[in-house]
Amino acid sequence: MKRKYEDHFKEQAVRLSFERGEISSVERELGINRTSLGKWRKKYEHLKLAPKDAVIIELNKKIKDSLLTLEILKNGSEFAAQGKVMTKRFIENNSSKYPIGKMCALLQISQRAYYKLKKKEISDKQSQIILLKEEVAAVYYEFKKTYGYRKIAKVLQCRGFKVGESQIRIYMNALGLRRRAKSRFTITTDSVHNHYIAQNILNREFTINQPAKAWVSDITYIAAEKGFLYLTIVLDLFDRKIIGWSLADSMSTKETTLPAWEMAVKNRNITQDLIFHSDRGVQYANKIFTETLDSYKFVRRSMSRKQNHNDNAVSESFFGNLKRELINGNKPLPREQMRVQVYQYIENWYNKKRRHSYLNYRTIEEFDKLHCI
Known part of the structure; x- marks a missing residue:
């Protein structure tokens, strides 16, 4: 009918x-x-539509198509950068959301290659490798592009993955992941003065088996939007924890070494002989700071040899990490914002979450729990 x-x-x-x-x-x-x-x-x-209406409808179609293109590129470019297998996975997972032909064209894979990969069964080993590469990239970005293959391997091992350092190095090279380089050493303190210079008692003995037995201290500058801020730290060599610090607008002793020292003695009691090591800067050698240290009967002063920053290498290493992980590559911030950033870095990141090679890739908190600190 x-x-x-x-x-x-x-x-x-x-x-x-x-x-x-x-x-x-x-x-x-x-x-x-x-x-x-x-x-x-x-x-x-x-x-039939008037010419004006037809033009509007056509423009709307083009706008809709452009938005769809941007959405596919935004969500799929990261997968495309990891090769055809990952591109295929993205297309497969989004086939109900976007046209397959459009995704293939934008992500530079032919439809023939896509369907060929789809038919080809991926082995369990290949799936594990793909998953592990994803985890490596996730850890790399989680820790602000500052971890090399050794630290990433330790993090993954702690999370239950059975991986080796050489394996992670291969995957990082394949993914094009590079650890940020450390900045070069810059002298900050003024060591040209007539104050008393202490002997180098520490003598590069940076491995200490008890807390509050040897502390090191140093000062560095941090560029702000207008001018500089000066960061002073006191670090316990036992667990590498920053136990005292100060961020000041000037290099005066009252704003740098004194408040950092006062914070350190509040955070960690001195119950035995303590070596306090620094460079020869005037902030450490002047009368005010010297008398402050001398008021503690268990404290012995130690200073680096002339123009030998390796005598205070642990402090320099901390500053290198801070500038690489927080400062380098970023525009200088206003002073108050920079103060917040430094606080977050020291108290919430470095002292709690960052993994340290010296501590066998444990965090300071994990290390202190093992030693009942």
């Missing part, structure tokens, strides 16, 4: 065909044949 259509249905079908500018998709959707639709289009030709 010949199917009958109401006039309202015919009008809507014709209007839809004029809006789309073609009839094949309308025929499929509505289940009508080309001959019928052609007749209706002639009958209801008055429903």
